Amino acid sequence: MNINWYPGHMKKTKESIKKNLTLVDIIYELLDGRIPLSSKNPDIDSIIGNKPKITIFNKSDLSSEEGNRKWKNYFKKSGFPIVFMDLMNNRGLNELIKLSYEITEEKRKNLQKKGIKNKPIRVMVLGIPNVGKSTLINTISGRKGTKTGNRPGVTKGNQWIKIKDNMELLDTPGILWPKFEDENTSLNLAFTGAIKDEVLDVQTLALKLIESLKRLYPQLLKERYEVDIENVSSIDILNSIAYKRGCILRGEEIDYEKVCNMVLDDFRKGRIGRVTLEMPEDLEG
Structure with a gap:
């Protein structure tokens, strides 16, 4: 099954991400816990460079307990900051906020030395379509201001959202990459709804x-x-x-x-x- 789906707005999204990187302190990259390999956009790491990043293992309530345990051990050994989240039941949120402050602590201290106090931590939320970006923002902000849906392509443009704990989040539309290297990746993305059913x-x-x-x-x-x-x-x-x-x-x-x-x-x-x-x-x- 060959799936090529790269709408024009995704190219614009990629360009917008590069443009806005200088405005943020940290990246949240969401993965789908059922398909953590296939749901990782290989372009993201090259786009963000050395910008601090937290990987959010989302939909951990839908992925198996064995899978969650194995991936948690893998990330722990690799030293990558990761938070397992179940956004439907508000699990992992406090851990995410705490880790965000730990990662940005040095930068905030340097700003305070320069007399800049209480500057919000700015976060960019990245991930493929239908991985839960808008749901994450709604959960953190405690409001329903960001449109969500159980289908890809709902979020159409960048949005800054002020939230508690002196943080601001930049939501971005889901971004896929132009060419899937193997059939398994294509299928897994299609299974979970990251690619619109209309093209399949x-x-x-x-x-x-x-x-x-x-x-x-x-x-x-x-x-x-x-x-x-x-x-x-x-x-x-x-x-x-x-x-x-x-x-x-x-x-x-x-x-x-x-x-x-x-x-x-x-x-x-x-x-x-x-x-x-x-x-x-x-x-x-």
């Missing part, structure tokens, strides 16, 4: 997702849909799910659009269970 073959995508779940989390797949997954193909599993869930048209034909969208929606909303599709050992590949 949804049936192929649902079958690929079933293949991944059958390989990595067979028990979750079996329990969610109450279907046999042993020694059967992905299309047979999809057909069984369709009959189980009543995704049938007149003449007993399967409504593939309905069943495929249902499976994708179940995965994205965590109904199938907590799933991590990429582990630190995958870095060896």
Whole structure:
């Protein structure tokens, strides 16, 4: 499956990020805990250079406990500042604020020596579409002023948001990169909704997702849909799910659009269970 999706506004977003870097003290880079490798834009590190950065491992309530534990150990050994967050339940927020002050402490002390006091910490929030940037800002600010949605491309322009603890956040639209190097990255981004469904073959995508779940989390797949997954193909599993869930048209034909969208929606909303599709050992590949 070849997916090339790089709208013109993403090129403008990249240019805007470079332009605004001098205005911020620290970067928040959000990753999707289910696909931490695929959801990391390889362009971001080269764009921000030596600017201090905190990696936010978001949607940790949807990723598996084993995956969270392995990634936490990996980042700890690597020495990269990271915070695991569950924005739906406000988990990890205090840790993020505390770490932000620790990282910027030296700069703030230098400013105080120059007579500049109480200058806000300015943060730029970066990440791919649909990774939770606007939700993070809404959670920190305690307001609903930033539009969010369970689809990519909702945030259209840069926004400064004043929040508590003398901080200001710069929200930016989600940014992908022009070319995905391998199919797994493309698929993982599509599974989680980082790429608009309108540009995809949804049936192929649902079958690929079933293949991944059958390989990595067979028990979750079996329990969610109450279907046999042993020694059967992905299309047979999809057909069984369709009959189980009543995704049938007149003449007993399967409504593939309905069943495929249902499976994708179940995965994205965590109904199938907590799933991590990429582990630190995958870095060896």
